[in-house]
Amino acid sequence: KQEVTQIPAALSVPEGENLVLNCSFTDSAIYNLQWFRQDPGKGLTSLLLIQSSQREQTSGRLNASLDKSSGRSTLYIAASQPGDSATYLCAVGNDYKLSFGAGTTVTVRA
Amino acid sequence: KAGVTQTPRYLIKTRGQQVTLSCSPISGHRSVSWYQQTPGQGLQFLFEYFSETQRNKGNFPGRFSGRQFSNSRSEMNVSTLELGDSALYLCASSSLGQGYEQYFGPGTRLTVT
Secondary structure (H helix, E strand, O other), X not given: OOOEEEEOOEXXXXXXXXEEEEXXXXXXXXXXXXXXXXXXXXXXXXXXXXEOOOOEEXXXXXXXXXXOOOOEEEEEXXXXXXXXXXXXXXXXXXXXXXXXXXXXXXXXXX | OOOOEEEOOEEEEOOOOOEEEEEEOOOOOOEEEEEEEEOOOEEEEEEEXXXXXXXXXXXXXXXXXXXXXXXXXXXXXXXXXXXXXXXXXXXXXXXXXXXXXXXXXXXXXXXXX
């Protein structure tokens, strides 16, 4: 059974600081890894999708890396802003489903 | 392009009743998945459908069922509701499913009293 762990569970940083969110998974037989953002009481917004053959993916201030062999992914958010405050979820895809971590709740202080 | 839509957005039901939730995927998407989100268990996979066929099912009791129609719209049903079924139910669609980007709807908030 795939187990996905996200560390830390919560993070509070001042505006402008770079964010580093970690995700680890136990089974390296994955098709892809997807990072999502969730605002309180809302659905999930897709941030980045990394296919299993890729090492990283970038979109604006966001960069995500994937090391499938070691079962790790890292999401970097550069120059954080108060609007980045949300819960960030990592999900690995296999067997026609996503397995999610518990998320990292980020607070960016103005 | 319109996103994934879910109806209703909020529901209050009583224990023992049944409920049906609906999901309309992004136009052209043929895969629909359902997830349950609770504070204690996080996001858990319920089932995935592609072209009206269920390809995978999560570890939930038989009270939870789903189906997909020929236009890719999907419904999930929960019978004999329990208090523990209170959750945010999220639907996701993707073009072909596995390996493709998943897009989530806003969810249906179900409260069982």
